[in-house]
Amino acid sequence: DQQVKQNSPSLSVQEGRISILNCDYTNSMFDYFLWYKKYPAEGPTFLISISSIKDKNEDGRFTVFLNKSAKHLSLHIVPSQPGDSAVYFCAANFGNEKLTFGTGTRLTIIP
Amino acid sequence: DAGITQSPRHKVTETGTPVTLRCHQTENHRYMYWYRQDPGHGLRLIHYSYGVKDTDKGEVSDGYSVSRSKTEDFLLTLESATSSQTSVYFCAISDGGGYNEQFFGPGTRLTVL
Numbered sequence: 001d002q003q004v005k006q007n008s009p010s011l012s013v014q015e016g017r018i019s020i021l022n023c024d025y026t027n028s029m030f031d032y033f034l035w036y037k038k039y040p041a042e043g044p045t046f047l048i049s050i051s052s053i054k055d056k057n058e059d060g061r062f063t064v065f066l067n068k069s070a071k072h073l074s075l076h077i078v079p080s081q082p083g084d085s086a087v088y089f090c091a092a093n094f095g096n097e098k099l100t101f102g103t104g105t106r107l108t109i110i111p
Numbered sequence: 112d113a114g115i116t117q118s119p120r121h122k123v124t125e126t127g128t129p130v131t132l133r134c135h136q137t138e139n140h141r142y143m144y145w146y147r148q149d150p151g152h153g154l155r156l157i158h159y160s161y162g163v164k165d166t167d168k169g170e171v172s173d174g175y176s177v178s179r180s181k182t183e184d185f186l187l188t189l190e191s192a193t194s195s196q197t198s199v200y201f202c203a204i205s206d207g208g209g210y211n212e213q214f215f216g217p218g219t220r221l222t223v224l
Contacts, residue, residue, distance in 0.1 A: 006153075032210045043201050043215030044154070051209070089153060095209050097142050097161060098169075103153035 003027050004092050006102035014110050019077040021105050023090035028071065030092040034099065035064060035075050038087045047088075048075070077107075085109045114138050117202050117216040125224050130189040132219050134202030136182075143185040144203040144213065145169075145177060154201065160185055161207075192223045 005024045013019045023033075031052050036044040050057040050064045050073070057064050063076045077084055087106050091099040114137030124130050134143060144159040146169075156169030158177040166177050174196060176188045189196055199220050203213040 009151075034210060034212065036215075041218070043203075043217050045215070046212050049210050049212065091154075093209075093211050095211075097205070097207050097211055098156060098159065099211060099213060101146075101154040103151060 002103070004090060004100050004102040006088075006090060006105050008105050009103070010106040010108070012108045012110055013080050015082060016079045019075075019080045019084065019107055019109070021075040021077075021088050021090075021107065023073045023075075023102055025071050025073075025092050027092070028068070029094055030100075031095040032093040033064070033066060033073050034091045034093070035062075036089045036091060036101075038089065038104070044089060080109045082109050082111055115202060115204055115214060115216040117200075117219050119219060120217065121220045123222045123224065124192050126193055127191050130192050130221065130223075132187045132200055132202075132221070134185040134187070134216060136185075136204045138204060138214070139182060140204040140206050140214075141182075142205045142207055142211075142213075143179065144205075145175070145185070145187045146201045146203065147171065147198040148201060148218075149198050157187065157200075192221075194223050197221060197223045 034049040035047040037047045038044040048062050066073045087104045089104045090102045116135045118133045145157040146154045155171045160166045160179040178186045202216040205213040
C-alpha cells in the first residue's frame with residue numbers, strides 16, 4: 001500500500017518556466033514532508049522540507065506547498081534551469097526515525 | 112557533504128552466492144539505513160539501525176540481513192542472492208529528530224545473474 005504517491009513519472013518543462021511536481025499522501029498522521037533530488041549515478045540529496053503546521057516553505061527558487069485537507073504537496077521551481085533536470089522524490093515522516101518515499105518524478109528541462 | 116561511503120560501487124554476482132555491501136560514515140550519526148531503488152518503486156527501506164547492535168526491519172527485508180558492530184559501519188548481507196535482488200542499493204544516515212533529514216551515500220549497483 002503506497003502511502004506516498006507521485007502519479008507523474010515524468011515531466012518536461014521549458015527552461016525559464018515554472019516546474020510543478022506533485023505528491024499525494026494517504027496518512028493524515030504524517031508530520032513532516034521532504035523533497036529530495038537525484039542525479040544519475042549519485043545518491044539522493046535533500047532539497048527542501050515542510051512541517052504539517054505550515055502551508056508554505058521557500059528556499060531560493062524552490063517552494064513547497066502543503067494542502068493538508070487534500071493530503072497534497074507540491075514543489076515549485078522557478079525559473080527552471082537545465083541543472084534542475086533530475087529525479088525528484090517526495091518523502092513523509094511521522095516525526096520518527098523512518099521516511100516513506102514516493103516513486104519519483106523525472107524532470108527534464110528543455111533548453 | 113556528509114561523510115558517507117559505500118563499497119563496492121558495482122558488483123556482479125551469480126544466483127545463490129552470498130554478497131555483503133558496506134556502508135561507512137564519518138559523521139557519528141546515530142541512525143543508518145539501507146534502501147533499494149527500483150524503477151516504479153522509488154526508494155524502499157530494507158533495514159535500519161538506531162545504534163550499535165540495534166537494528167530493525169523495513170518494508171522489504173526478506174532475503175536481507177544487517178549488522179552494525181561499530182557506529183560508523185553498517186553492513187547489508189544477501190545470504191543467497193537472487194535475480195530479484197538486482198537493484199541499486201543506497202545507504203543513508205541521520206541524526207533523527209522531527210524532520211529526520213537523511214544523507215545518502217553514492218549507491219551500489221548490484222547485478223545478480
